[in-house]
Amino acid sequence: MMFTKQILIGMSLTALGLVGCTSTTGAYGTQESMSAAQTVNADEMFDITKLTCWELSTLPEADAGYAAILVYGYRAGQSVQNEQSATRIEGAIANVMETCATHPNMMAIQAFK
Numbered sequence: 001m002m003f004t005k006q007i008l009i010g011m012s013l014t015a016l017g018l019v020g021c022t023s024t025t026g027a028y029g030t031q032e033s034m035s036a037a038q039t040v041n042a043d044e045m046f047d048i049t050k051l052t053c054w055e056l057s058t059l060p061e062a063d064a065g066y067a068a069i070l071v072y073g074y075r076a077g078q079s080v081q082n083e084q085s086a087t088r089i090e091g092a093i094a095n096v097m098e099t100c101a102t103h104p105n106m107m108a109i110q111a112f113k
Contacts, residue, residue: 048070048071048074048109049074049107049109050107051067051071051107051108051109052104052105052106052107052108053099053100053101053103053104053105053106053107053108053111054100054104054105055108056068056071056096056097056100056108057097057100057101057104064097065093067108068093068096068097068108069089069093071096071108071109071112072089072092072093072096072112074109075109075112075113092112096108096111096112099111
């Protein structure tokens with residue numbers, strides 16, 4: 001799964017809650033919505049640490065990318081990694097997606113370690 005720098009920046013800003021600082025079209029250039037089965041109320045809480053590799057790897061590509069960047073940001077925050085690069089993020093997500101493909105029962109957050 002390849003991400004451009006613009007997509008990574010857009011996803012990062014969205015994940016950090018800074019989407020208001022960018023265009024309202026989202027990270028992919030258009031308004032995208034989740035499928036009906038995956039629709040979540042904006043006020044509904046979810047536990048990012050409960051996301052499995054199987055769930056991450058079976059999401060549509062755009063949703064998987066968004067979820068992966070959220071988990072990446074969570075792990076980076078836990079390890080106090082304040083400086084990031086698009087190359088580092090892209091590499092980490094590619095590695096995680098490979099790990100998840102072979103370990104579907106693993107928690108996605110563990111794949112980012």
